[in-house]
Amino acid sequence: MSLNALLEDTGSADNGYGSGIMDEHTKRDIRRALLSAVAVPGYQVPFGSREMPVARGWGSGGLQITLAIVGDADVVKVIDQGDDAGVNATNLRRLIVGSTGAAETTVTAEASIIQTRHRIPEEPLKSDQILVLQVPVPEPLRGVERDMRELRRMHAEDDYARLWVSLYEDKVRNGVITRTTGYPCMIGGRYVMATTPIPRWDCPKLHQAHHLSLFGAGREKRIYAVPPYTDVEPVTFDDVPFEVERSPGRCDRCGAVGWTESFLIEVPNSRTWVCSDTDYCARRRLKDRRVKA
Amino acid sequence: MGYVAAKGGLEAILAAEDLVRRSRLSGSSPLLGIDQLQERARLAVDRVMGEAGLWAPELAARAFRQAEGDVVEAAHLLRAFRTNLPRFAMTSVVAADEMVPLRRIVPAYRTPPGPQLLGRTSDYTGRLLDLSPEAPSSELEDEGRSSNATGAAATNGTGSTASGNPGGGEGGLTTHRRLYELLRDLDLVVDRRRDIAAGDDPEPYDITRLPVRPGVPRSARLAVMARAETGALVNLWYRNILGTDMHLHEVTLGEVRHGLLPLPVIHPHTGRPVVVGRIRATEAEAIEDLSGEGRDRSRFDVGYGVCVGHNERKAIAMANLDIAVELDAGKGSLEQTVLMTTDALDSSGFLEHLKLPHYVTFRSMVERKLAVREAAAQKVGDDHEAAPMDRAPDAVLAGEPA
Numbered sequence: 088m089s090l091n092a093l094l095e096d097t098g099s100a101d102n103g104y105g106s107g108i109m110d111e112h113t114k115r116d117i118r119r120a121l122l123s124a125v126a127v128p129g130y131q132v133p134f135g136s137r138e139m140p141v142a143r144g145w146g147s148g149g150l151q152i153t154l155a156i157v158g159d160a161d162v163v164k165v166i167d168q169g170d171d172a173g174v175n176a177t178n179l180r181r182l183i184v185g186s187t188g189a190a191e192t193t194v195t196a197e198a199s200i201i202q203t204r205h206r207i208p209e210e211p212l213k214s215d216q217i218l219v220l221q222v223p224v225p226e227p228l229r230g231v232e233r234d235m236r237e238l239r240r241m242h243a244e245d246d247y248a249r250l251w252v253s254l255y256e257d258k259v260r261n262g263v264i265t266r267t268t269g270y271p272c273m274i275g276g277r278y279v280m281a282t283t284p285i286p287r288w289d290c291p292k293l294h295q296a297h298h299l300s301l302f303g304a305g306r307e308k309r310i311y312a313v314p315p316y317t318d319v320e321p322v323t324f325d326d327v328p329f330e331v332e333r334s335p336g337r338c339d340r341c342g343a344v345g346w347t348e349s350f351l352i353e354v355p356n357s358r359t360w361v362c363s364d365t366d367y368c369a370r371r372r373l374k375d376r377r378v379k380a
Numbered sequence: 381m382g383y384v385a386a387k388g389g390l391e392a393i394l395a396a397e398d399l400v401r402r403s404r405l406s407g408s409s410p411l412l413g414i415d416q417l418q419e420r421a422r423l424a425v426d427r428v429m430g431e432a433g434l435w436a437p438e439l440a441a442r443a444f445r446q447a448e449g450d451v452v453e454a455a456h457l458l459r460a461f462r463t464n465l466p467r468f469a470m471t472s473v474v475a476a477d478e479m480v481p482l483r484r485i486v487p488a489y490r491t492p493p494g495p496q497l498l499g500r501t502s503d504y505t506g507r508l509l510d511l512s513p514e515a516p517s518s519e520l521e522d523e524g525r526s527s528n529a530t531g532a533a534a535t536n537g538t539g540s541t542a543s544g545n546p547g548g549g550e551g552g553l554t555t556h557r558r559l560y561e562l563l564r565d566l567d568l569v570v571d572r573r574r575d576i577a578a579g580d581d582p583e584p585y586d587i588t589r590l591p592v593r594p595g596v597p598r599s600a601r602l603a604v605m606a607r608a609e610t611g612a613l614v615n616l617w618y619r620n621i622l623g624t625d626m627h628l629h630e631v632t633l634g635e636v637r638h639g640l641l642p643l644p645v646i647h648p649h650t651g652r653p654v655v656v657g658r659i660r661a662t663e664a665e666a667i668e669d670l671s672g673e674g675r676d677r678s679r680f681d682v683g684y685g686v687c688v689g690h691n692e693r694k695a696i697a698m699a700n701l702d703i704a705v706e707l708d709a710g711k712g713s714l715e716q717t718v719l720m721t722t723d724a725l726d727s728s729g730f731l732e733h734l735k736l737p738h739y740v741t742f743r744s745m746v747e748r749k750l751a752v753r754e755a756a757a758q759k760v761g762d763d764h765e766a767a768p769m770d771r772a773p774d775a776v777l778a779g780e781p782a
Contacts (some may be wrong), residue, residue: 109464113463135588137463137464137589139460142456142733168740170737173389173391176389206740214438235716235720236594306729350743
């Protein structure tokens with residue numbers, strides 16, 4: 088086959104995305120893995136991860152899930168760190184929208200699929216929404232074990248003793264549990280799962296949620312899920328309460344309280360904070376304006 | 381905050397893309413032709429094909445040019461392109477003996493069965509930077525016509541070569557017995573032949589469709605290494621020689637070959653194999669001395685390496701690591717290291733993802749640092765019944781003067 092014929096097949100010479108970046112067989116493979124993942128909450132399902140037009144580690148797993156489930160009627164929102172305008176979110180959004188018939192939005196409530204890196208929107212999701220999380224490291228036990236055969240055994244036999252010990256040692260040495268993002272959670276009372284690197288602040292949003300959460304790790308070729316109305320319990324001790332990040336301030340733009348309302352990020356050396364969820368922040372400001380007018 | 385929070389995210393990306401495109405296409409010299417790259421940057425193009433796992437010299441050269449010479453990036457472009465291509469047919473099994481050699485050396489014997497064929501190599505040439513004036517292109521063309529037929533033919537993967545008639549799918553005049561067979565005749569190697577009559581001939585593991593993890597069949601391991609990053613395999617090999625990993629002992633090379641392999645496909649009507657094309661490949665056999673603990677010292681064992689294109693470093697490292705993993709038999713971590721850490725797209729992609737915004741995760745980390753301090757201050761306070769910290773840690777971080 089000549090090069091020109093190949094290029095004709097994929098669209099035109101200057102169009103890298105072509106008429107689609109995932110074939111139907113691949114979509115079916117991924118949907119099968121997704122069904123297994125939903126059927127066994129928190130279990131990491133190996134899948135034949137494909138090469139995507141984004142680098143591995145840049146959301147290739149999330150992208151594969153989104154492309155496998157998206158349809159013409161869908162409205163897609165993509166965020167990175169909570170921000171729709173982040174560079175990688177922007178790149179992924181134009182890949183998804185450009186290669187499918189889906190519409191795009193930044194409004195959380197309008198989206199049927201929300202692909203995200205590192206955050207869950209502040210606004211509670213509804214039962215007809217699907218959250219797709221990009222996962223860099225799907226293995227919650229990698230901090231205590233590296234051998235993949237042993238890791239399989241530990242998950243299979245529900246043997247999380249070494250995770251418990253590591254949390255105990257952490258608490259004894261440091262006075263607090265110093266795990267930051269991606270806090271290990273027990274899913275449906277059976278599998279310990281890595282909550283991607285979402286902040287601890289977001290973990291409670293997964294517990295008994297109305298929406299389906301799908302986790303895709305493209306580089307490590309694993310898919311897992313938290314179905315709606317599933318128990319998601321951070322692994323901790325009865326007398327050591329799970330602590331989320333609370334910020335001692337208010338959002339400089341919308342006034343959201345960092346202690347109770349919104350995950351805030353700081354502007355260094357200025358004592359100011361802003362919401363990481365930009366849509367949530369914008370909506371609050373809009374409401375403010377309406378109330379004042 | 382341009383790259384994170386500005387609504388102009390898309391404009392910034394488009395501007396960055398435009399900068400890349402314009403800088404690549406402009407410049408005072410003419411644009412590099414695909415044919416030029418295939419001919420003059422042959423080894424780079426071969427490496428792109430090898431790490432992409434796709435024989436497509438024209439597309440690989442294109443990817444290499446688009447990636448401004450970044451081999452890993454070019455391999456990524458090619459693999460992402462390949463991942464959606466339909467599979468029209470599968471080739472039938474090709475015995476490596478059918479390779480028409482363009483180069484073949486056997487370090488283990490002075491006069492092995494078959495020739496020592498140096499072929500196109502600068503292995504035995506002084507590494508002197510050639511500072512002579514660049515010859516005008518007409519002279520080069522004349523020279524090329526008279527003496528460089530092998531190279532040109534090799535680049536195209538078709539046509540006759542200086543080493544003899546490529547022959548048909550059956551191999552022809554140029555196949556040679558390999559050293560492995562000789563050693564087998566002498567009863568000097570561990571026999572790893574499968575009993576094909578007994579049905580012990582499994583389909584190769586397709587790593588492009590199935591995930592790989594420790595415990596996969598050998599075909600998966602070979603496939604992973606065949607498209608691994610060359611540098612990753614070389615480094616892994618070397619750390620087993622000089623480092624503390626100790627998986628490699630005394631290794632001698634049996635065969636190192638570079639040549640043309642036929643691609644036979646069963647014809648849908650006649651049912652007979654038809655050679656639809658040829659690819660260049662490099663293969664190596666590594667003879668392991670079995671000097672490790674508890675080994676059969678009366679024999680050798682052999683590891684195998686093969687990859688698309690001309691890349692001897694890779695094939696040799698692969699053959700060495702193949703036998704090392706086989707002998708380790710899952711006792712140590714070598715298999716996992718080979719399977720999980722040598723892919724260029726995996727390692728480079730993950731390394732480069734560190735450039736993405738991480739301010740949410742970093743905020744969470746800062747919060748825990750402060751929590752540790754607070755807990756320590758609390759403890760000091762409890763122990764000495766003294767006042768707790770007089771400055772809130774977050775105020776310090778925000779730059780408030782004490």
